[in-house]
Amino acid sequence: MPRRARTHQRRQPVQRRAEDTVAVLLDATERVLEAQGFHGATTNHIARTAGVSIGTLYHYFPTKEALVAGVVHRLWAAELETLATRAHLFAELPLEDAIREACRALCAYVWSRVDLYRTWYSEASHLGELGKGLDMSGHAASMVAGALEHHAARLRPGLDVTFAADFVVKTALALARTGARDYPAELESGKLADELALMLSRYLLA
Amino acid sequence: MPRRARTHQRRQPVQRRAEDTVAVLLDATERVLEAQGFHGATTNHIARTAGVSIGTLYHYFPTKEALVAGVVHRLWAAELETLATRAHLFAELPLEDAIREACRALCAYVWSRVDLYRTWYSEASHLGELGKGLDMSGHAASMVAGALEHHAARLRPGLDVTFAADFVVKTALALARTGARDYPAELESGKLADELALMLSRYLLA
Amino acid sequence: MPRRARTHQRRQPVQRRAEDTVAVLLDATERVLEAQGFHGATTNHIARTAGVSIGTLYHYFPTKEALVAGVVHRLWAAELETLATRAHLFAELPLEDAIREACRALCAYVWSRVDLYRTWYSEASHLGELGKGLDMSGHAASMVAGALEHHAARLRPGLDVTFAADFVVKTALALARTGARDYPAELESGKLADELALMLSRYLLA
Amino acid sequence: MPRRARTHQRRQPVQRRAEDTVAVLLDATERVLEAQGFHGATTNHIARTAGVSIGTLYHYFPTKEALVAGVVHRLWAAELETLATRAHLFAELPLEDAIREACRALCAYVWSRVDLYRTWYSEASHLGELGKGLDMSGHAASMVAGALEHHAARLRPGLDVTFAADFVVKTALALARTGARDYPAELESGKLADELALMLSRYLLA
DNA sequence: GATGAATGAGTCTTCATTCAT
């Protein structure tokens, strides 16, 4: 039987020191997950790696799941950040070029954490709260939707912009993430990013 | 620490009865996984559900992982089968139509097992042997590659057929599978299949 | 909890074939015990090694304990046989020489099965029926007692012949058996046998 | 297949309380072994007897084998202690008398734990680390060797002192231990000790 | 007599979590 899935963080850290502890714990969790996989990561091992006691760990996170969820959320946020910092490109470049840059940035980020995606992400991503995941891809999707409006003239006729923006984001995320296992070489070389960008561009443009 | 990951089946069933037992065990495993998720599924529960003793379960599968791997492999085989039975369409129909039929069939299959994809597939798919997964998508990819040669005249110039065939298969699999969570409505309605088909067609054709 | 300790053989084999089966099973048991130790020896492995089915094994021996007891008894019988075939020496040679020959023969026998004594004998000897063990050492002791009467004139005054005969036999058995672990080199070279013989002779003689 | 034979203690107790726990666990193990034998002793039963949780048991000992090894080592240490506290007698008394006292003390110790030697010692002593056993008998042997040097003038010519000291110790241990089964009456009455002492003295002295 | 698939009670062991200090 699964333990209860309380995945909310237990307390908002209000002090500098406590914030540190939370970050230290998330870092340690990530490191242990990367080394041992989800199944092999134990809370005691994580606490030891973080250099805090197991009691302290449970002071900040009510369950192991919450801890892992924290890492997942942080990862999602970083993925979103990677895309968000390229948002302005959609106003500055032709759509194809902006899409290519966004895909390249996303794939580069995945490549920079490739072991993480390979070892435990698929095993543990379901612990991330669905809502936060939707928020994250929703943010990215509305960003893309804005970009598409901006380039409306060049879009293929009949395109459902709202759906397409979302679909394109989820496709990019899905392929970049699974690419860590399925296409490591192409992920590193940039080919995956470029083919992905090509596919998305042709899907969107006239 | 993770238990050992022996995922090979323990004995080749040589008698009619034994083959039944293996199938019964895989069926039961699937049912229990669907109801409880990977973490919540216990071998004792699976054995009880299958109507065999726990000893018999371990007679055929050396570990829980091997049992789940068996279910994953069977699922992969069914996905492949779904595509393989549509292979002839690529010789009979325009490429767009054949692709659409293939995507529809794949999405329909995923929809028919949607709970399974939603509850445990992402959590447990890594237990499937990578080799078998590559075999499976490789088969499908070479099928697609053949189809592309057949329609060579209409392909977009500069297309790397070998890569594209593989890429297209993996994209379809990734989106159909994650669609169970991300787009249940569109998976059911067929919209996901059609948008996917459109994206793939535009990626491939001139 | 220990299983019941039924250690009697289940049926007296009356046919040639069945006798063979019993011997084959005891041989296989010995081989498996030697290779895996008592804890690691399973009845299924023993049956497979013997080339018979597990059902057949249980046809002849009611429990694993009975099987191991059979091997222990056979070993005791062989030890006794080793001594018994030297009994005549006590009538032919000076006592010291007869004792030395007996000790050498016993140690040589132990050396010839040294792996067996090293791997499982101590772990499993308690499964041999105490009665049979006493019979065996009792036989040897009465043999020795007879020898001592024959050499009565040379014995040390005050010697309790009955006790001494038994004591000497048990000492020889204990040291030869534990010598497999404690003195492998001296067991092989014969030094253990000679020192043992010297100790026993000086204990007995004036 | 035997479980792994990790027989090292898992953590050095650093606090008063923890030392107690280890001792409590060893005591409980001894009691359960005495009542049920090695095969019948379960870790859960031992933990319950000790009044600690099963988790605590595994906090200090990684396996059942390690726990039993701990008891064996403690027993060996007590045997050695029994001899060591008599070491001074070898300087104060004639050798025969010192030997007799040592044998009596050893046999008395065995008698004081006779059930233990009878029920599980032979079944489980192989779990003690060979090295610790050699250390223990080596200590005793060098003690005896010192004593023999001290009485060199009275030793029989040609005696190999180094070997003899070791041989004498191992003989005494083997006979006292097996005496629990073979000679309970003589063990209790002291006859076994005296005959053993006589045998060893005659082996050593001129 | 022989077979071997099936049984299932019972074991060891793990690890998330608590709480007294």
Add this chain to the structure above:
DNA sequence: GATGAATGAAGACTCATTCAT
């Protein structure tokens, strides 16, 4: 806030043994 010894529910897995064929 921090500690970490202690907890114990729960689960994977073994293997001696049975019995229908």
